[in-house]
Amino acid sequence: MQSLTLQDEDIARLIIDADDVACVHPQHSAEHALLVLIKSGYSAIPVVTTDGRVVGIISKTLILDRILGLERIEFEALSTFTVQDVMRTEFHRIGRSEPFLRALQLSIDAPFLCVEDESGKFVGLLTRHGILAYLNGVIRK
Amino acid sequence: MQSLTLQDEDIARLIIDADDVACVHPQHSAEHALLVLIKSGYSAIPVVTTDGRVVGIISKTLILDRILGLERIEFEALSTFTVQDVMRTEFHRIGRSEPFLRALQLSIDAPFLCVEDESGKFVGLLTRHGILAYLNGVIRK
Ligand SMILES: Nc1ncnc2c1ncn2[C@@H]1O[C@@H]2COP(=O)(O)O[C@H]3[C@@H](O)[C@H](n4cnc5c(N)ncnc54)O[C@@H]3COP(=O)(O)O[C@H]2[C@H]1O
Numbered sequence: 001m002q003s004l005t006l007q008d009e010d011i012a013r014l015i016i017d018a019d020d021v022a023c024v025h026p027q028h029s030a031e032h033a034l035l036v037l038i039k040s041g042y043s044a045i046p047v048v049t050t051d052g053r054v055v056g057i058i059s060k061t062l063i064l065d066r067i068l069g070l071e072r073i074e075f076e077a078l079s080t081f082t083v084q085d086v087m088r089t090e091f092h093r094i095g096r097s098e099p100f101l102r103a104l105q106l107s108i109d110a111p112f113l114c115v116e117d118e119s120g121k122f123v124g125l126l127t128r129h130g131i132l133a134y135l136n137g138v139i140r141k
Numbered sequence: 142m143q144s145l146t147l148q149d150e151d152i153a154r155l156i157i158d159a160d161d162v163a164c165v166h167p168q169h170s171a172e173h174a175l176l177v178l179i180k181s182g183y184s185a186i187p188v189v190t191t192d193g194r195v196v197g198i199i200s201k202t203l204i205l206d207r208i209l210g211l212e213r214i215e216f217e218a219l220s221t222f223t224v225q226d227v228m229r230t231e232f233h234r235i236g237r238s239e240p241f242l243r244a245l246q247l248s249i250d251a252p253f254l255c256v257e258d259e260s261g262k263f264v265g266l267l268t269r270h271g272i273l274a275y276l277n278g279v280i281r282k
Pocket residue numbers: 016020021022023040041042043044045046111112125127128129130184249250251252
C-alpha cells in the first residue's frame with residue numbers, strides 16, 4: 001500500500017445544486033414518490049420539507065419492500081401510506097465547507113451525501129460520481 | 142489540484158466473488174427478477190447465463206419503467222415479459238488482472254463493474270464501495 005498525500009480541497013465545486021436535485025415531501029403519498037423515482041431513474045432521492053430541510057431518504061427499495069406481501073406485490077396499498085411512513089431517517093449529511101477527505105470517508109457507505117449550510121438548510125448533493133471523477137483527475141499513474 | 146501518484150495495484154483483492162453476488166437468468170420472468178431485487182435490497186444486479194457469462198444488467202428502474210402506464214403502474218404485466226426483454230446490454234466489464242486505475246476510471250459512471258477472467262467467464266463484482274474504501278485507505282491528509 002502506498003500512502004498518498006492530498007491537499008484538502010473543499011467540496012463546494014463538486015456539489016449538485018438543490019434546484020437540480022429530484023426530491024419529494026414527507027407528506028407525499030408513496031405512490032407519488034414511486035412515480036418520481038421511476039421517472040427520474042434514480043434509486044434513492046432526498047425528502048425535503050417546505051422550509052428546505054432534508055428529513056430523510058426515500059428509495060424504490062423502501063417503498064417496494066413495504067408492499068411486498070406473502071403471495072404477491074400489493075400495489076393497491078401504495079396510496080395508503082406516505083413518504084414519511086417509510087423513509088430512512090438515518091443518512092449521511094455534510095456541511096458545505098467541510099474538507100474533501102471527510103466526504104470521501106462518508107461516501108464509502110453512501111451513494112450520495114446531503115450537503116447543508118451552517119443553519120442546516122439543504123444546499124445540494126455530493127455524489128460518488130463527483131468524488132470519483134475528482135480523484136481520477138488528481139491521481140496519475 | 143495536486144497530482145498524486147499511485148502504485149498500480151491489481152484489483153483482485155477488491156473483488157466480491159461471483160458466489161456472493163445476487164444475479165438472475167435472462168429467461169427468468171420480470172416478476173421473479175423484481176422479487177430478487179426487492180429481497181436483496183440492491184438497485185441493480187448482473188444477468189448471468191447457465192454457462193457463467195454476464196449478458197446484461199437488470200434494475201428496479203428498468204422493470205418498473207416498462208410497466209409504467211399512462212394512468213397507473215400496471216403490475217399485472219410483470220409476468221408477461223422476461224429479464225432478457227428489459228435488461229441493459231451495455232455495461233462496464235473489466236478483466237481480473239487489469240490495473241486499479243482502469244477500475245477507478247470506469248467506476249466514475251458505473252456503481253459496479255463485472256469482472257471476467259481471460260475466457261470471459263464471470264468471476265465477481267467490483268463496487269464503488271470497494272474502490273472508495275481502498276482509496277480512503279491510501280490517501281492521507
Ligand atoms: N440520469 C442519469 N444520467 C447519468 N448518469 C446516471 C443517471 N442516473 C444514474 N446515473 C449513474 O448511475 C449511478 C447510480 O445512480 P443511482 O440512481 O443508483 O444513485 C444516485 C441517486 O440515488 C442520487 N442522485 C444523483 N443525482 C441526483 C439528482 N439530481 N437528484 C436526486 N438524486 C440524485 O445519487 C446516487 C449516486 O449518483 P451518482 O451520480 O454518483 O451515480 C449514478 C450515475 O453514475
